[in-house]
Amino acid sequence: MGPLQIGLSILCGVVVLQLAVLIVRDLRPGRVTYVLLGLLELGLVGVLVLGLRRVFGDHEGVSVATYVAYLVGALFILPLATGWAWAERSRNGTAVLLVAVLVIPVLFLRLHDIWATHV
Amino acid sequence: MSEPAPVEGYAHETGRGFGRVLVFVYGVLAFAASxxxxxxxxxxxxxxxVPYGLSVLAAVVYVVATWALATNRRRVALLAVCFELVGVLAVGFGSLLWTSKFPEASVWSDFGIGYGCVPLVLPLVGLWWILRGSR
Structure with a gap:
């Protein structure tokens, strides 16, 4: 994984901890959480740009369609989760955000695996 | 400030409460599998x-399960989740026993190990949630 993806994965860990505290204390996400989620989304835009630049280079053996689908799909996870969680402001809504943030590092690993087929 | 009283049956809707999390996880898998x-x-x-056809089948099942759970269509959700459990177990055992039929992995191969075995655990949680709410 690149430095941006490693940095974002660490940020995901921080957000997951913050969301876990909110769930345990039965509190709702506030401005801090949404700013952190916004930063993650911005980071995902950066990952998309860097990924597309990579795709235009040497990529023999890489499934470009799958790689780009993962890059673009990652952008939708946090907005969809935020909308879905917003409709039910409860512990479960906060848990939806937690699951969404956990999915991001998994996507990075998948992107890494897809690119690792590059020969 | 007090919360408005829930309408009858609201708490037992499959897309409410913990179901909200379940629907989201199903949605992520539906997206990935599709x-x-x-x-x-x-x-x-x-x-x-064979494996690619099974991947298509898995994607359809996840889409149906997500939709049914989100819209409180309990019977459809139950059918989809049962089908999913049978599919994961059948394909999981099949991919281990008849490796020649599975030269490439499908979503449910090796009990969904490519997705962290979430496809194996999810239908069990889904069944618990659907049947719990129907009591």
């Missing part, structure tokens, strides 16, 4: 029709 199945179907279906 993307994978579309690519396999369009780009390389003839290479390994």
């Amino acid at each position: 993307g994978r199945a579309s690519f396999e179907l369009l780009a390389k279906f003839s290479d390994a029709p």
Whole structure:
């Protein structure tokens, strides 16, 4: 994984901890959480740009369609989760955000695996 | 400030409470499986029709389960989740026993190990949630 993806994965860990505290204390996400989620989304835009630049280079053996689908799909996870969680402001809504943030590092690993087929 | 009283049956809707989390997880799997199945179907279906066909089936099941759970269609959700459990177990055992039939992995191969075994655990949680709410 690149430095941006490693940095974002660490940020995901921080957000997951913050969301876990909110769930345990039965509190709702506030401005801090949404700013952190916004930063993650911005980071995902950066990952998309860097990924597309990579795709235009040497990529023999890489499934470009799958790689780009993962890059673009990652952008939708946090907005969809935020909308879905917003409709039910409860512990479960906060848990939806937690699951969404956990999915991001998994996507990075998948992107890494897809690119690792590059020969 | 007090919350408005829930309407009758509201708390037992499959997309409410913990169901909200469940629907989201199903949605993520539906998205991942649909993307994978579309690519396999369009780009390389003839290479390994059995596993790729099963990936398409898995994607359809996840989409149906997500929709049914989100819209409180309990019977459809139950059917989809039962089908999913049988599919994961059948394909999981099949991919281990008849490796020649599975030259390429499908979503449910090796009990969904490619997705962290979430496909194996999810239908069990889904069944618990659907049946719990029906009591």
